[in-house]
Amino acid sequence: MKFVDYYKILGIDKTANDKDIKKAYRKLARKYHPDLNPDNKEAEKKFKEINEANEVLSNPENRKKYDTYGKDWKHSDAFEKAKQQQQSQQRSRSYSATGGSYSEQDFSDFFESMFGGSRSYSKQRSRQFKGQDFNAELHLNLKDVYQSHKQVLTVNGTKIRLTIPAGIADGQIIKIKGKGGKGVNGGPNGDLYIKFNIKNTTKFKRDGNNLYTSVALDLYTALLGGEITVDTFKGKVKLKIAPETTQGTKVKLKGKGFPVYKKEGVFGDLIITYTIKMPTKLSKNEIELFKELQKIRSNG
Amino acid sequence: MDKPDLILIETICFHYKIEISFIKDLENIGLIKLVTFENNKFIHQDKISDLEKMIRLHHELNVNIEGIDVVFNLLQQQLKLKEEVNALKNKLQFYKNN
Known part of the structure; x- marks a missing residue:
């Protein structure tokens, strides 16, 4: 457990009075409040830190305790005093299973070790806090999001039935209200944010909402025109090829693209780029005929 | 008439311990929409999450009504920009893969 300097967190001097503490807290809270920094984990962490610092320093009794033992907690004498004092206050929790060794512990453990558990401390105050927001990632294939479907997720041991709308984008985040951490002191539950990672193997x-693909045409169909069958995301469709179609020609198949998010029955377009496949391993006869064609072209 | 999606504002004020004038001020500035039915004012349940946010901004950060309006406008802009960045990232990926 490392020492946490609450004064440093609030950016104030040790001699700061209640007004300075309140002012510093308000200023930082306005900067890092989760409502003003949606999806920002760093800000959320910082907000918790400044709240913790404020909880301690704005309470004269706790501030005194912190000022007396906080700085030298690592050095046994002063720390043992703090420990004994806390034990005499009939703390229900022991420090750790290793008999009070304070090794790798985090910020909240520091708070609890100094002030007897954040939960019990919070109970003394009526202030309500929204629960922690949870973030999760969901990996899906492009084919999975072509149609709306239901999926059951397990987040922190809770099963959540989720309808994933067709057309959701890669990297898109959706919020599920109230499925985050439990609120404190009757405050509202946090929210669950799910980020979608969509892999495309098609x-x-x-x-x-548009899909793109390329289709190879043989030389004769490109020159003379014809009919071909192409794959779309939904299935096969027949397409007429105009005579003298050139390399790189694009055609748009309206409504054959990807579904538009949350707009049922509305689809983007499929854009097909034609490439011309040149014939190889020509027979003697074919070579002769091509030469003939060449002559006609150069004379004509 | 049954109104399962609407919540009476007096209920909201009691639950969140806020003054009715606060709700009316939010309505006057256009931050929330209230529905009037038989001389009672209601808020749609879908808007409760936004209202909670406004209450938190007001109580926890001392932001006044005009400030809340500014914050909400900026948050909307931020969300729009995030979506735009996401769309551009996907577009960039598309061209990288080509």
Whole structure:
């Protein structure tokens, strides 16, 4: 457990009076409040730290205790005093199973060791706090998000039934209200934020609601036109190829793209780029005929 | 008439220990929409989460009504920008893969 300097956290001097503490706390709270920093874990951590510092320093009794033992807690005498004092206050919890060795512990442990447990301390105050927001990641394939589907997630031991709307984007975050940590002192529960990581292993590239793919045409179909069958995300469709179609020609299949998020029955487009496949391993006869064609072209 | 999605503002004020004038001020500035039915004012339950946020900003950070309006506008802009960044990242990935 490392020593936590509450004065440093609030950016105030040890001689600061109640007004200075309140002012410093308010200023930092305005900066790091979770409502003003959605999805910002760093700000959330900082907000907890400044709240903890304020809880201690704004209470004269606790501030005195902190000022007396906090600084030298690592050095046994003063610390033992603090420990004995806390034991005499009939703390229900022992420090640790290792008989009071204070090794790798975190910020809240420091708070609890000095002030007898944040939970019991909080009970003395009627202030309510929203529970912690949870963040989770969900990995899906592109095919999974083509249609809305239900999925059951287990977050911190709680099963949550979730409907994932079709067309959700890679990296998109959705909020599930009240499924985060439990609120403190009857405060509201935190929220659950789920980030979607969508892996695309299909031959289609996705950009927003549109899908892109390329289709190879043989030389003769490209030159003379014809009909081909192409794959879309939903299945196969027949397409007419115009005569003299050139390399890189794009066609748009309206409504054959990806579903638009939360707009049922609305789809983006599928954009197909044609590539021309040149014939190889020509027979003698084919070479002759191509030469003939070449002559016609150069004379014509 | 049954109104399962609407919550009476007096209930809200009792639950969150706030003055009714606070709710009315929020309505006047356009931050919340109230529904009037048989001389009673209600708020839609979908808007409770926003209202809770406004109450927290007001009580925990001493932000006044105009300040809350500014904060909400900025948060909306932030959300819009985040979505834009996300869309651009996906677009960039698309061109990187090509």
